[in-house]
Amino acid sequence: MTRTTIALASTAAMAVLFACSQQASDAQEEDQATPAEESMPADEMTGEGETSTPSMMRATGDLMGGDGNQIGTANLIEGPNGIVMEVNIEAGSLETGWHAIHLHQTGDCSDTGEYKASGGHIGKIEGGHGLLNPDGPEAGDLPNLYVAADGSANFETFSNIVKMSQILDDDGSAVIIHEGRDDHMSQPIGGAGSRVACAVIE
Template sequence: MTIRSLLVAAALLSTPALAQDAGTPAPADAGTKPAPKKGETVKAKLKDAQGKDVGEVTLEQAPKGVLVKGTLMNLPAGEHAFHIHETGKCEAPEFKTAGGHFNPTKKQHGALSPKGQHAGDLPNLYVPQDGKVQFDVFVADLKVKSLLDKDGSAVMVHAKLDDYHTDPTGDAGGRIACGVVEKAE
């Protein structure tokens, strides 16, 4: 045991990162980089079929995709499909005016599809009993600018979960909340 202890001690003392004094603070600028320039950002304020506020989703352009962040409330507990739809129109109660999923590359639905997935396919939301959910999702190969085409786009929450493979909707059920994608102020 003594030899093993000596070897461990020698290894620790010869490794600069492990031998540093934990009580000495690092310089103020050590390891910090300036914050990246904020990309173009759009938002969607979601409402349910009765016009009740359900929260907000922001979509920010990143170098190779879009960061989708949201804070939602007043949703039924359980798993819910979450998608970007092709038309920026949310007429209650069924929200069918939002059209199908945002799919400019004409792929099949679902992350499990061997033929790719719609650009608007997002992961399911898991809503706890209090009806509130917060999330950050990164969507590769999506551009904020494409969401602002002549007919716009919308963010949608569905009644059921997305099975990630049934084309064209993931067997997600009815549409329970919708928000038109608009330029952020």
Template sequence: MLNRQVFLVVAWVFLLALTVACATEEGPIGAEVAHGQIVGTDGATIGDFTFTQGVGGLLLYVEVEGLTPGGHGIHLHSIGACSPDFKASAGHIDTVDKPHGLLNPDGVHDGDLPNIYAAADGTAKAEIFTTLVELETLLDDDGSAVVIHAQPDDHVTQPIGGAGDRVGCGVIEKS
């Protein structure tokens, strides 16, 4: 009986170690992952992000610094390009031809995400889950970008929820 218990404990420890060894920093084994660096208006890197595709949706982890304290709109833009003013990233991803805003009664488009909030020191960390878009869409022929705005998104006002200027941008790249 004792030998069987020892065997079960050893087997359990082995399986646990194997599970940990198979996971990566970028996501669980087998999961599609993408990443990128966020640059500020001066071209300096101010943060990074990682997308992990799950069965039920897409998980975005973002970490950024140098923001003004408070809320900031964050959206998925339709072109994977970040020029100095970030206009090359075009508008929000909208494959469903819906208006902007998570709270819009007429629906939402794919690039809408909840706001992120910067602390008094200008840093923000967030995990955002969305079912509105998949990684495959973000990695299409012209790519996609994560764009951070100067103000919070009110999730209704057109076209960007009153979120103001673009203050950060990152091209989404397959890991």
């Protein structure tokens, strides 16, 4: 046998050994990957961009204007540290500028245009109204919302001084919007004036 023949035979043998080794390595990797893929619970598998959030208590209400027609919505979500509230008001619904918004004790908007059936603020404190009040604030106190030039508003706020259990108690509650802004100090409603919109929260 010539040296050339020996060299060719050796090269062929090495190629066969390498191919066999590569196949064994690929098979081993597939065996190791399969159990991990099969063991993942279905409820933990989410697509790209999807998120999972814990169950949270929610409440909603339709905002009625001074004439009793719907002008917007209020949506509340309770998380572990407080409540996020979102209010959306349609164009042409309210006067441009700042308006006080409060959570009231009773879920009743039946006295259209007056909206006094909703009672006082949740967690009423004698002399304690206002986010800037050292004797307060009341649980129903919130920052002011601003109505744009077209009479619409998109408002989101957060409160950690009220609980959903207070909002959804036996007689319910209401979101009330006032004609003017709340100065967060004057009693009993921060000088906010009459009630111009109401939503029963359910």
